[in-house]
Amino acid sequence: MAITFYKYQGTGNDFVMVDNRKHSFPTDDEMLVKQICDRRTGVGADGLILLQDHPDYDFEMVYYNADGRLGSMCGNGARCTVRFARQLGVIEDVACFLAADGEHQASVERDLIQLKMNDVHDTEKIGEDFYLNTGSPHYVRFVDNVQDLDVYAEGRAIRYNDRFAAEGTNVNFVERISDNEIFVRTYERGVEDETLSCGTGVTACALVAGLKGLKNPVKVKTLGGELKVTFKQEEDTFKHINLVGPAKQVFTGSVPLQQAQPQQQL
Numbered sequence: 698m699a700i701t702f703y704k705y706q707g708t709g710n711d712f713v714m715v716d717n718r719k720h721s722f723p724t725d726d727e728m729l730v731k732q733i734c735d736r737r738t739g740v741g742a743d744g745l746i747l748l749q750d751h752p753d754y755d756f757e758m759v760y761y762n763a764d765g766r767l768g769s770m771c772g773n774g775a776r777c778t779v780r781f782a783r784q785l786g787v788i789e790d791v792a793c794f795l796a797a798d799g800e801h802q803a804s805v806e807r808d809l810i811q812l813k814m815n816d817v818h819d820t821e822k823i824g825e826d827f828y829l830n831t832g833s834p835h836y837v838r839f840v841d842n843v844q845d846l847d848v849y850a851e852g853r854a855i856r857y858n859d860r861f862a863a864e865g866t867n868v869n870f871v872e873r874i875s876d877n878e879i880f881v882r883t884y885e886r887g888v889e890d891e892t893l894s895c896g897t898g899v900t901a902c903a904l905v906a907g908l909k910g911l912k913n914p915v916k917v918k919t920l921g922g923e924l925k926v927t928f929k930q931e932e933d934t935f936k937h938i939n940l941v942g943p944a945k946q947v948f949t950g951s952v953p954l955q956q957a958q959p960q961q962q963l
Contacts, residue, residue, distance in 0.1 A: 699951040702733070702740060705781060707773035707810075707944040709893025709921015713740050714781045717747040717759070723954065727765030733952055734763040740952065743885070743892050746774050748781060755788050757795045762887025770798040770832025772896020772940050776810040779803045780944040798832040808945075814900055814938040820908065827905045831938075834866045835901035839909070843872040843882050848891045852884025869898045871905070877912040879903070881919055893921030896940055900926050904935050 700722055703714040713733055715722050723729060724747070733739045744762055751757040758778045762768040775796055782788045783805055792803045802813040814831060821828040827837040836855055840846060852868035855861065865886035872880040881902045883895040903915035903926035914927040924942035928935045 699953050701949065701951050703781060703784075703949045704740060704742070704947040705777035705944060706921075706947055707776045707894065707896065708919055708924055708942055710773035710777075710895060711742050711947070712771075712774050712777050713742045713745045714777065715745065715747050716781075716785060717749045720749075722747055724759070727761075729765075729954070730761045731763070731765035734761075734765075740950070743888050744768060744771060744774055746771075746778055746781075748778055748785070748787070751795050754795045754800070755792045756782050758797075760797060764887050764889070766887065768797065768833075768887055770796050770815075770897055772812060772814065772832065772898075772900055773894055773942070773944070774896070775801060775803070776812050776896065776940070776942060776944040779805065779810050779812070780946070784946065796832070808943050809941055810944045812896075812940045814897075814940055817904060817935040817938065818933075820904070820933050827901075827908070828866070829901050829904065831897045831900045831904070833897040834861075834864070835898050836861070836866050836868045837871060837902050837905045838869070839871045839873065839905075841872065843870050843880050846870055846882065848882045848884055852891065853889075856884060856886055856889075867895060867898050869895070869902050871902045873906070873909075873911070874918065876910075877914070878916040878918065879906050879911070881917055883919075894919040894924070896924070896942075899924050900938060900940050904928060904930075904938070907935070908933070 734742045747759040749757045760768045868884040883898040917924045928938040
């Protein structure tokens with residue numbers, strides 16, 4: 698038996714999408730997910746996402762990290778799932794869906810997907826750095842020259858330090874470009890490497906930029922493309938947070954359940 702998949706990407710953050718409304722995917726098979734996400738022997742992706750029915754929502758998004766384990770909220774993955782749901786005819790231009798961190802709303806605006814994120818109430822200061830949760834935990838550090846930074850080495854050192862080693866954290870390095878634009882690079886837990894973009898990370902960095910006085914909305918440059926974050930700030934609390942950016946299908950194919958060897962149909 699083979700599983701049909703759809704490959705999507707949102708500013709370079711790429712995902713294997715599976716329509717699991719008939720519950721055909723073995724949801725407890727971590728090794729299968731890991732094999733599918735492997736970039737040398739599988740399809741290759743930063744994560745795998747199942748789109749499933751839910752009695753109270755348009756759909757449910759179930760996200761797995763590339764290591765095969767269930768993940769927390771994924772902003773770019775959610776935007777790709779909304780695009781996928783529209784392609785399947787599950788939604789038209791608006792969606793209300795369930796993710797790991799609860800309910801989300803989204804809208805399709807031509808090439809862009811606008812995703813409403815959950816409110817953020819707690820932002821911890823760690824020296825000159827920040828730690829907050831935007832559906833996933835994020836460590837944020839501002840630097841002078843993010844382009845030349847060794848994100849893998851420095852991000853891994855923070856992710857595996859004494860405080861974060863057990864549960865893990867994503868680590869973001871941010872350079873201020875102007876009074877309303879930043880450049881972000883992210884080391885992601887679960888992938889255990891730098892990704893071209895991270896939606897919850899971009900959101901976290903934009904909120905910290907707001908704390909530092911940057912203007913709203915915040916434009917965000919990543920290695921994989923550009924995003925925008927809008928929000929309403931009330932002291933250290935952020936509400937009405939929206940992540941806006943593109944999400945596109947790349948290709949489709951099939952994966953045998955016993956082997957993660959895709960037959961791509963370009």
